[in-house]
Amino acid sequence: MSSLCIVGAGAAGAGAAYALRDTAIDVTVLEKSRGVCGRAATRRKNGCRYDHGANYVKDPDDRTTELLYELGEDGLFDIDQPVWTFDGGGRISEGDGRDEHKFGWTEGLTQLAKRLLARTDAEVRNGTRVASIDREGERWSLTDTEGGGHGPFDALLLTPPAPQTAALLADTRWDDGRLPRLREAVGSVPYRTVRSYLLHYPFEIDRPWYALVNLDKEHDIGWLSREECKPGHVPDGESLLVVQMSPAWSTAHYDDPLEESVGVVGETVADLLDDSTLAEPDWYDDQGWRYAQPDRAVTDVVSEAESAGLFFAGDWVVGEGRVHAALWNGIEQGERVGEHLATSVL
Incomplete structure (x- = not known):
């Protein structure tokens, strides 16, 4: 053999x-x-389950959909809410064409x-x-x-x-x-470095989108998504934001202590979403991805x-x-x- x-x-x-x-x-x-x-990657904390690296599995040509269903439909979901965009000035715009499929599992992407x-x-x-x-x-x-x-x-x-x-x-x-x-x-x-922050709130964040992505690469935040849009990930009445900082910001602040950097991230999120209550999450987590994505x-x-x-x-x-x-x-x-x-x- x-x-x-x-x-x-x-x-x-x-x-x-x-x-x-x-x-x-x-x-x-x-x-x-x-x-x-x-x-x-998937992590569990305080009753929440969250994907703190890649956020979902995309399917550009249908063969991925076929394979995922072959692997078992139990716990498999396709996120309904759309992905919107924002620019370096924080202006949010509807839609970016990424909504063909956004697959995940109730037990997390490690599935x-x-x-x-x-x-x-x-x-x-x-x-x-x-x-x-x-x-x-x-x-x-x-x-x-x-x-x-x-x-x-x-x-x-x-x-x-x-x-x-x-x-x-x-x-x-x-x-x-x-x-x-x-x-x-x-x-x-060459690789891009990304530092992910997970910000939890004991209340619901009501927005019409699942995630926001910065297309002009001019904002300190590169990606922000609502983990509560994934079935089984966040208890009802709570919210958990996955905030992936831009490669430039992440590289500059990769080794900053979490207790120091999370305040800056919270303020940046509050400013982007125009909601001061988001500046202070009740708990938080982070993960550094030195080699997040190849260029x-x-x-x-x-x-x-x-x-x-x-x-x-x-x-x-x-x-x-x-x-x-x-x-x-x-x-x-x-x-x-x-x-x-x-x-x-x-």
């Missing part, structure tokens, strides 16, 4: 495992966190990876942070930060954000001229290593920082891995 190691259990990694569900390939997934789905992986025989090893990679003959072995060994494997698929993947390639022992080119190409992918795709250089069983997947491979983009790239790369291993056996 052929074997594959997938590093990362985000949408891309879970998609790749799902693509190989009906094959004889033995799949092992190494995931550094305790959960799955990467930046499509995407959970449901994909549940339909596979893949072994997921959580709490396993990869430290180095070795090429031994025709196979790949990995060592984690605790000194544990994994492998050898016939193929390796790396799915972390490009900067983290580049760091792994820097700790890869493989005497091959392709490695320096891979490190350079992957390491050159462009990696070059085709990454495909050069496929003949050696080394593959890459993620939103940075296609250059679109969306959950569906990572998902389908993972599925497509999983299929390529399957073709490679089938050919290798022959």
Whole structure:
């Protein structure tokens, strides 16, 4: 039986495992966190459930809708309220054309990876942070930060954000001229940094929209959404705003203590929504995403290593920082891995 190691259990990694569900390939997934789905993350606090990274799964071409329903309709919803826009001066305008589908789950976006992986025989090893990679003959072995060994494997698929993947390639022992080119190409992918704030209020915020997005990139807030629009996420009579600050603001204030920065964020939200009561939430939370979204795709250089069983997947491979983009790239790369291993056996 052929074997594959997938590093990362985000949408891309879970998609790749799902693509190989009906094959004889033995799949092992190494995931550094305790959960799955990467930046499509869900957290629970004070009776609320909220998606504090990616906000929903978009479907630009209907194939995502078909897949999500195949994974199970229980708890699946499509957000009804629209997305509106605002500019650098805080002027809010109706509609931005993003309303084809906005899928989520009552139990949170992590359901995407959970449901994909549940339909596979893949072994997921959580709490396993990869430290180095070795090429031994025709196979790949990995060592984690605790000194544990994994492998050898016939193929390796790396799915972390490009900067983290580049760091792994820097700790890869493989005497091959392709490695320096891979490190350079992957390491050159630029990323936007985003700091998310979660602001809770013990009252309802009555607005005709689900979310607001800043299109001219001139406001300190990049995205603001009402988590109570998602069934099962916020108790009746309460509100929870997901506020994702702009990349420029987030980079400048990434390490500011939460207790200090949340006041500024609250005032900025109150000003944008013209409601002074929003300046002081009764509780709050935050999450920094150092590598939130890629600004462009990696070059085709990454495909050069496929003949050696080394593959890459993620939103940075296609250059679109969306959950569906990572998902389908993972599925497509999983299929390529399957073709490679089938050919290798022959």
